[in-house]
Amino acid sequence: MVGEYADVVLVDGATMVFNAAKPNRVDALVDVDLRVAPGDFVSLIGPSGCGKSTLLRLIAHLLEPTAGTLSVNGKSPDRARREGDYGMVFQQPGLFEWRSVRKNVELPLEIDGWARARRAERAVEMLELVHLDEFADHMPWELSGGMQQRVAIARALAVQPALLLMDEPFGALDEMTREHMQAELLRICAAEGTTVVFVTHSIPEAVYLSTRVVVMSARPGRITDEIAVGLGGDRNEDTREDDEFFKRITEVREALRADRDGADVRRVSGVEDR
């Protein structure tokens, strides 16, 4: 049984076509396979329009694939979503402005039907995890953008999901806050043992955070390369100046470039890739 459920995420031949019968047809994803093992931190990287957000939304069951199958924690994505198997963080914090910080973190627990006292207790624990417990009774709009995003992470982790899905969560933050948040995220994931699928278009971010970087290309969206990073569990600020770090960055950059050049060659020779 355990062996069967070993993959947290299993994507098999997923294809996603928008507006199939119309002139503005978009092949967002074509025949994508992906496996994410427990404890993995997988980044999806690629140019805009490569379908990385679409793939994340398929895993989250916010979209149904046109073809192919997916499973999350060994269940259908639909069941996984309804049973709260994953937490999700978007580029915008999306906090409810009429709820205090603590009440925002309590939201998924409330929908899950937790008792009031247990809810409050867990929310405070989660806020401690992101170092915002003293802001529990503040309103979201009284917090900075980075703090709001930390509340969103606390909210996503409140049900202690096995899987965290993040869609460019630090994209709207300045560089300094961004690096700090990356370090915080690694610390939290290590503490909670969370598996992460992370969408980004920043190469250093993907390399710093990930155990594996999945490189994608656009039109049609598909996976072109996978790079095992493995900078080790003890990454810190020095890691960012490490030779190994730069080597991996170069590797990912070349994978992205090779793919783009490939696309150019195809276009020049008149060979369409669909």
Add this chain to the structure above:
Amino acid sequence: MSLARRAARRSLLFLVALVLVASMWELYKLLGPEDGGEIFGWRIIPKTNDRAMPHTWEMVSRLGEPEVRGRDEPIWQAILGYGWYTFRMALVGLLVGTAFGTALAVLMARWRVVERGLLPYVIASQAIPLIALAPQVAALGGNWDLPKWMWVSTLSAFLAFFPVSVATLRGLSSTPPIALELMESYGAGWWRTLVTLRFPAAVPTIVPGLKLAATAAVIGVIVSEISTGVRGVGFAALTYGQRATSDPAQVYTAVFGAALLGLILFGLVVALEMALMRRRPAEAVS
């Protein structure tokens, strides 16, 4: 700026405006032609004689005199009585209209097909002149053995539901997509999402609709009183108006009463707004 300070500032501005309107009235009365005038043959310049435009101080002092000669009770007490009756009918109208308007908006937000089918009728309903509808409804009331005030409140609700349903529908259908996706990711159903997300997010849009509804409810009651003969402040205005030749200031006492109760109902909505918006970011407060 805090809500309390805004409220204080607005009350002050209201008083200033009141004094300004009274001064303009008196200024025109002083300068304008006694028997009105014509422009290109149109009689559009108002008369300024005491019968057409009584002095503002006469309107105010009239409040202290009895309604009809021989009675002890000053007219302001009578107006307060009528006003209280009208206020209760308008309050019922506003509550019923709000409940009905909200229910309609929820149905329309839930099913697009209901919105497409129903919204044209909702809009068309407001093109029916209330003054024509009121006697029909009152006649219906005669058939069903119900007190007359209920019919007046029904007509008031008929005017009040419209701004509520339009504002609520707009509010419920402009929820940020990211928040909707978040609720979906929790596996929350439509009704759960409605209560936890769509309604609270719509509050800043719904409140202006409620403000319009509060004034519409008062207008609805006053117009309906005139055509159904229910004795509230609107009916008083009608009877006093008929005596304008002998007692021109009297009708204005009823106008004051009507304005006051409109303001009180509006004030109740503002109080509700302050309670609901207490912890929202300042820029979201209308």
